[in-house]
Amino acid sequence: MPELPEVETLRQDLAKEVVNKKIKTVAVTNGRSVRRHQSAKHFRTLLEGRTVKSVSRLGKYLLLSLDNKDTLVIHLGMSGQLLRVKNPKDPKPKHTHVVLTFTQGGELRYVDPRTFGEMFVSSPGGEASSNGSSLPAGMASADGAVLRRQVPELAHLGFDPIEDMMSWDRFGLLLRQRHTALKALLMDQEFVSGIGNLYSDEILFSAGLRYDRPADGLSATEIRRLYRAMVETLSEAIKHRGSTLVDEQYRDLFGEAGDYQGSHQVYDREGAPCRRCRNPIVRAKVGGRSTFYCEHCQV
DNA sequence: ACGCCCGCCTGTAAGC
DNA sequence: TGCTTACAGGCGGGCG
Numbered sequence: 001m002p003e004l005p006e007v008e009t010l011r012q013d014l015a016k017e018v019v020n021k022k023i024k025t026v027a028v029t030n031g032r033s034v035r036r037h038q039s040a041k042h043f044r045t046l047l048e049g050r051t052v053k054s055v056s057r058l059g060k061y062l063l064l065s066l067d068n069k070d071t072l073v074i075h076l077g078m079s080g081q082l083l084r085v086k087n088p089k090d091p092k093p094k095h096t097h098v099v100l101t102f103t104q105g106g107e108l109r110y111v112d113p114r115t116f117g118e119m120f121v122s123s124p125g126g127e128a129s130s131n132g133s134s135l136p137a138g139m140a141s142a143d144g145a146v147l148r149r150q151v152p153e154l155a156h157l158g159f160d161p162i163e164d165m166m167s168w169d170r171f172g173l174l175l176r177q178r179h180t181a182l183k184a185l186l187m188d189q190e191f192v193s194g195i196g197n198l199y200s201d202e203i204l205f206s207a208g209l210r211y212d213r214p215a216d217g218l219s220a221t222e223i224r225r226l227y228r229a230m231v232e233t234l235s236e237a238i239k240h241r242g243s244t245l246v247d248e249q250y251r252d253l254f255g256e257a258g259d260y261q262g263s264h265q266v267y268d269r270e271g272a273p274c275r276r277c278r279n280p281i282v283r284a285k286v287g288g289r290s291t292f293y294c295e296h297c298q299v
Numbered sequence: 300a301c302g303c304c305c306g307c308c309t310g311t312a313a314g315c
Numbered sequence: 316t317g318c319t320t321a322c323a324g325g326c327g328g329g330c331g
Contacts, residue, residue, distance in 0.1 A: 001324065032308090060325080078324055079309075095309085114308040116325060180301065189326080197324065247311075247323070287303060289324065 002076045004162065004194030005237035006250050006258065007060050010082055013253035014055040014062065017084050022051045022103040030097035033112060036120040036153075046070060046121040047100070058147050059157050059193025070123050071151050077116030083109045084253045122151045157193040161230050162238070172223040175215045182226070183211035183291060194234070198243060198267045201292045203233045205266045210298045211284070211291050236263065266292040 002010075026047045028040035037043040050066040057063065062082075064072040074082065083093075086106045092099075098110040098119055110119060144164045148155045159166060178185055185191055186200040195203065204211055207229035209222060218226065237243065242258035244250045245268065250258060265275055270283040274294040284291045 003325095075325085077308095077326080112308095113310070114324095116308065178300090184302080187325090245323095249310095249323090288305095290322090 001078050001196060001198065001245075002080065002242070002250050003060060003196040003199050004057075004160075004234055005199070005240075005260065006242035006252075007057055007062060007076065007194070008162065008238050009241045009252055009258065011055050011057040011062055013084070014064070014082070017253060018052045018064070018102070018108060019054060020051060023047050023049065023100050024103045025101045027099040027101075028097065029099075030095075030115065032115045033097040033110060033117065034119055036118065043119075043121060047072065056143075056147055057160075057163070058144065058151070058154055059160060059189055060196070061151075061154055061157075063147060063151060065150070066121075069150075070121050072119065073122050073151060073153065074110070074119050075117050077112065077114065077118070079114040079249050080110065080112040080117030081249075081251050082253055083111060083251070083255055085109055120153070122153055124150055124152075156190050158189060158191045160193055161195070162234055166227075168220075168224050168227055171227045172218075172220065175218060175223060175226075178215040180215050181212045181286075182209055182215055183286065185215045186230070192230075195230075197289055197291075198245075198264075199233060199237065201267045202237075202265060203229045205294060205298060206233050208298055211286060211293055236260070266294060268292065 026044040028034055028043060031040050034040055034043040050068060050070070052064050053067055054065045055062065056065070060075060062074040064074070066072060076082070084106065088101065088107050092109065093111050095113040096109050096111045097115070100108040144160055148157065178191070182204060183200050186195045186203060187197065207222070207226040209226060237260040240258060240260035240263065241252060242250055243260040243264070244257035245261060248257070252258065266281050269281045269292060271280050273279065274281055274297055277294065277296045279294060279296045281292055282295050284293070
């Protein structure tokens with residue numbers, strides 16, 4: 001389940017692999033993956049002949065800027081993979097739904113068994129985006145603002161914890177406006193973008209905070225701990241090229257597994273001893289989802 | 300405003 | 316062994 005660290009790893013590799021490459025042909029073999037477009041043909045037409053100029057990321061979304069100001073947006077959902085293949089004759093994995101072939105050779109494959117993910121081409125003025133000046137609360141970064149204006153469909157996303165700098169004071173101000181359980185807030189993409197079930201649990205353990213603490217009830221010290229835990233946990237996971245779980249769903253651009261799963265403190269460790277205090281990690285159901293935490297270390 | 304559920308999907312694994 | 320059920324969970328939508 002790709003979250004911010006996995007998507008950022010892909011972004012870094014895509015920046016090396018596809019920038020300045022020209023899209024020769026696009027093959028769509030499952031229309032559900034391009035469902036925002038009226039037809040697969042329309043999607044193809046928008047991409048064929050375009051050159052990729054840069055690759056950026058907003059939360060869990062990848063943004064490939066094209067030479068005509070359009071943007072190819074890629075979201076991996078639960079089970080999406082992007083694979084860079086040098087030899088088009090390599091056997092295609094099951095559930096390969098979209099293939100971009102480059103003029104310079106090789107191809108980029110989009111594989112997604114559960115089809116929760118999607119790809120679409122966004123045009124700057126292509127949507128009803130009359131008030132492009134309004135940004136999510138706390139938005140401080142010019143970069144994030146530019147990307148949100150470039151892709152109106154993603155204007156609702158909250159700040160990116162890695163790309164958008166924020167002071168502890170400002171973060172605390174945003175927390176105090178919300179009477180929500182911390183875990184739900186961390187996973188709310190309109191508040192902060194890029195954090196899912198796995199990293200919210202890891203961040204809250206690192207911060208020493210329970211998942212059900214109300215956001216508006218944190219002390220100044222706790223606010224600082226949470227902010228630090230968020231940035232450091234995500235940064236460490238990026239250094240380790242993300243997490244590949246037992247289901248093997250996440251693979252990088254070259255099909256290699258990530259390396260951060262060995263550093264997990266709580267996620268998927270029910271009953272195992274807490275790495276800090278040795279008490280067993282507890283699993284709880286919150287909103288139908290599994291939540292892992294340490295009853296001793298998180299208060 | 301917020302919590303909680305559903306539907307969308309397939310692969311895997313546990314249970315009977 | 317083989318069928319059924321649960322689970323994995325991002326996201327948008329609906330409901331109380």
